[in-house]
Amino acid sequence: MNEEQGRRRYDSLRRTTQALETRAGIADAARRLFDARGWAGTTVRDVAREAGVSVPTVYATYGNKTGLTRAVADSADLSADAPQMLAELEAAAADPRRQLRAMAGYDRRLFERAGDVITLIREAGRSEPELATAYRDGRERGDETRVQVFASWPAGTLRPGLDLPTAVDIYAAICTIDVYTTLTTERGWLPGRVEEWWGQTLVRELLS
Known part of the structure; x- marks a missing residue:
């Protein structure tokens, strides 16, 4: 494997790892806010702000607040x-x-x-x-x-x-x-x- 191929392979691994970290970070942020404010008092925008990501990223990752709550339940x-x-x-x-x-x-x-x-x-x-x-x-x-x-x-x-x-x-x-x-x-x-x-x-x- 040449150096360029190696970089590409590790770039793919890095993107996968970053995506998993983003998913976990969003779910953790949602759980903290749900605990502090309740489900009804928490918005997707709140979760995005707490997790340090954009609102579209939350929707792209979990679909909506219900999907996000299901992810928290799975964890x-x-x-x-x-x-x-x-x-x-x-x-x-x-x-x-x-x-x-x-x-x-x-x-x-x-x-x-x-x-x-x-x-x-x-x-x-x-x-x-x-x-x-x-x-x-x-x-x-x-x-x-x-x-x-x-x-x-x-x-x-x-x-x-x-x-x-x-x-x-x-x-x-x-x-x-x-x-x-x-x-x-x-x-x-x-x-x-x-x-x-x-x-x-x-x-x-x-x-x-």
């Missing part, structure tokens, strides 16, 4: 480290108690690192149907994981009289952003204590 999911949960679930395939603790750990990380985003999307969804769908999709993804895990257990693992849909409902009622916020914000619990309590409660409520 929230990534922050909770789903691969870690998957590895823990696989490692504990023969131990339902450990699997419940792995799922509770994921929820704790999600709420600890991105609870503001989840609350934002839920509230904004009251007036924006697309964001209501995004919130519902996130809840359904969580349910799908629980169905897959619970269905993999041998017969008799669930508490007597408890069917699979009800077990999923009980999990969803215990591990919520509202319970997490009440315990950490109002009651002064540390996130790790919430995770431990969730694990104990899920075992008691779901397993025989």
Whole structure:
């Protein structure tokens, strides 16, 4: 490869890296403003100014404010480290108690690192149907994981009289952003204590 070809290749890599940095910078700016002003009180122009880019750049990158909010939601999911949960679930395939603790750990990380985003999307969804769908999709993804895990257990693992849909409902009622916020914000619990309590409660409520 001659020097000119090398420069062109690195120029392409540099442009790709810069584009990714721009996307991340815009999403970070949006999250800060959403937290400070609320979804309704934040405009695309505000986000562009906060991120140090032009308004057309924001539109070209994310489409509109709803698309930008979806990107913030996606980053929230990534922050909770789903691969870690998957590895823990696989490692504990023969131990339902450990699997419940792995799922509770994921929820704790999600709420600890991105609870503001989840609350934002839920509230904004009251007036924006697309964001209501995004919130519902996130809840359904969580349910799908629980169905897959619970269905993999041998017969008799669930508490007597408890069917699979009800077990999923009980999990969803215990591990919520509202319970997490009440315990950490109002009651002064540390996130790790919430995770431990969730694990104990899920075992008691779901397993025989």
